[in-house]
Amino acid sequence: MPFALLHRDGADHVEVLTGDVVTVPTLADIPLHPGTPVLAVIPYRQIGERGFDCVDDGAPLECLLVRSAGREPLDAFPPGPLTLRDGGFDLSDDEYGRIVEEVLRDEIGHGEGANFVIHRVYEATVEGDPLAAARAAFGRLLTGEQGTYWTFLVDTGERILVGATPERHVSVTDGVTMMNPISGTYRNDGGYPGLLDFLRDPKEIEELYMVLDEELKMMATVAEHGGQVAGPYLKEMARLTHTEYLLAGHGSLDVRDVLRETMFAPTVTGSPIENACRVIARHERRGRRYYAGVLALLDHDEQGRQTLDAPILIRTAEISPDGSLRVPVGATLVRHSTAAGEVAETHTKAAGLLSALGAVPSQPLPVRGTAQTAEVRELLAARNDELARFWLDSRAPGALTVPSLAGRHAVIVDAEDTFTAMLAHQLKALGLRVTLLPWTSVTTLPEGDLLVFGPGPGDPSNLADPKMAALHRLAGEALEARRPLFAVCLGQQILASLLGLSLARRDSPYQGLAREVDLFGTVRRVGFYSSFSAVSDEPVAASPYGPVELAVDPSDRTVHALRGPGFAGVQFHPESVLSRDGVDVLRELLPPLLSDVVSPALPG
Structure with a gap:
């Protein structure tokens, strides 16, 4: 038996x-x-x-x-x-x-x-x-x-x-x-x-x-x-x-x-x-x-x-x-x-x-x-000294809510990396309602107050890849429609490309690496999982969608983050346990994206 x-x-x-x-x-x-x-x-x-x-x-x-x-x-x-x-x-x-x-x-x-x-x-x-x-x-x-x-x-x-x-x-x-x-x-x-x-x-x-x-x-x-x-x-x-x-x-x-x-x-x-x-x-x-x-x-x-x-x-x-x-x-x-x-x-x-x-x-x-x-x-x-307290500490419901984000609807497009599930929890903690969609299911721009293009593997320049082609098209449509847009890692690489920035493969992969970087005048400790990045010689770039402010690393010209009228992106993962300051970065970058948006879920 x-x-x-x-x-x-x-x-x-x-x-x-x-x-x-x-x-x-x-x-x-x-x-x-x-x-x-x-x-x-x-x-x-x-x-x-x-x-x-x-x-x-x-x-x-x-x-x-x-x-x-x-x-x-x-x-x-x-x-x-x-x-x-x-x-x-x-x-x-x-x-x-x-x-x-x-x-x-x-x-x-x-x-x-x-x-x-x-x-x-x-x-x-x-x-x-x-x-x-x-x-x-x-x-x-x-x-x-x-x-x-x-x-x-x-x-x-x-x-x-x-x-x-x-x-x-x-x-x-x-x-x-x-x-x-x-x-x-x-x-x-x-x-x-x-x-x-x-x-x-x-x-x-x-x-x-x-x-x-x-x-x-x-x-x-x-x-x-x-x-x-x-x-x-x-x-x-x-x-x-x-x-x-x-x-x-x-x-x-x-x-x-x-x-x-x-x-x-x-x-x-x-x-x-x-x-x-x-x-x-x-x-x-x-x-x-x-x-x-x-x-x-x-x-x-x-x-x-x-x-x-x-x-x-x-x-x-x-x-x-x-x-x-x-x-x-x-x-x-x-x-x-x-x-x-x-x-x-x-x-x-x-x-x-x-x-x-x-x-x-x-x-x-x-x-x-x-x-x-x-x-x-x-x-x-x-080992925990520089990790994200978001994942290590318990807290009361609503403790992290940002009033200007409360009740707004974020739609995350998942590019085959379930870091997006962690990001969804962070956005909910900030007060947003969140819908998570695989890229394969998104053929037209989804309804929502904020579109989030998430991380994922692969070469962002390879438009023969159906995923990359779809993400480029969707992000381009969002920019043309002036839809509030936030991009993470692969998402930022695609956004940067559409804004006219060059992309480069890093000399060595930034996989599972935590660093302190200057983000628009504030030093933040964040975690990277990437082999590609946008590059720039200047802290400001012109684009078809308005001026773009860039957080550029002076050592290698890589762009750690960018922001402009109605859009922002980060090359790192704010949701990673490696990103000690990830939630603070989101609290800084997201509210300006929605400042001119009237949500159907909110009065006004």
Whole structure:
């Protein structure tokens, strides 16, 4: 009979679930009825439900309908012997390194996104009974690993998954949705001085900020007021240490919709998610099966409310009935990455599970005390010093309302970057009503007091791209009609082009980078995610739509912001957690755009 063994973080027992397995085509088809918990094994290919690209390998979405649930003590699952043969990565270090270099050069370097996760697979054959081997590995993971979110073994009858995942993807309890972005990987054998160096490493710090931003985008779609940030914390495991944040927000969506809207974690895909999926499909050129998917336990609480607990399927082995074994691992590529460093990271991430599987030599790990010293806590806390308090602090409703914006209607055109969902929450906090529209649905200028052209990936000068052509046309129509217009990142690049400014590719990408810049006489700390920018030699430019005031960087002529009669734009992301002063920038730039507008929603 199909079954699952689950050990959740902090528990003194293993949950034993048995039942029947059904296969369903979509997340909405997962059967969810009070009294029957469901454990869903969700493959990466389900990302297609969101319309995102993937190599469809046919891996099924299997659901264990739990008929019986019990508990067993941890010592009921002792570590056992197992042997693998013919093991090795499907891509050599050199082959994987070449892919890393291609992504850094052709994708991040060309503005396609801030970070991307590329995986490779350790493949081997299990000697003997595959289920016995999986049980032995489960016991070894229980005793040899620490700090995991779930340690698990799932046997659907068609496949066995066994692993120790460190990361909650999403959970829903008591109406509160939580996510848990984790990033940065440190090998514990480097000792305490090495840990301090890791915590100070700009690459590791920026990598965590970027996945924090990306999961805040997701929280903005599934929680009523977006996500509030707690942390960062140290995630200490047996062989590795990571850094993490915790996000929480109240929501009322069906938990299956929560799963759908959060497919899949940026820590295993990249940013922005939609284009990350295109990049993954272009460069991996094969399916991911269950890697980067989720294992989701759906249920109801005593009050009949839906609950969800869903870890990411990483540090996981898939074993087929014939004994074939796969252990996928990936590395997050950012602008600071090197091929050698990311190759090493895949080996590091694989080491713990491969040791439990007997694929690499296993040595008893020394009992470690926590590294949570005052110095470590100080380094972690300092990471928040320059972040946006909008996402870190709670506040009373209406606390940020700008009277001149209250009740006005903003329409945001989404250019394939859900930073727009975060921007929507900021605009609502300022008092605006907000409608969010994908660019594909906007064929004529929408009604509204303020049009907002949002960020997105790609080359703004490539008018052969249907998205760029559509955005240029819509922004041009808005200027001609003298409609109040605000533009962010890609939106500003298109606006600047229509105003007659030149565009240039940056010498190095500004992806996940926070800077203090002079904006019209005030120094602001803001976060950038871009590879292109308008450029100018002068602080004022003439345009067909009136004079344009420019905030120009004297070091490289890039235009950080612009404003003119009825329009304004910013090259950075005011909505990003990196933009300490983002809300203040919006409070300064938006009211003048609407000063001469009479809203149909307002008297006068």
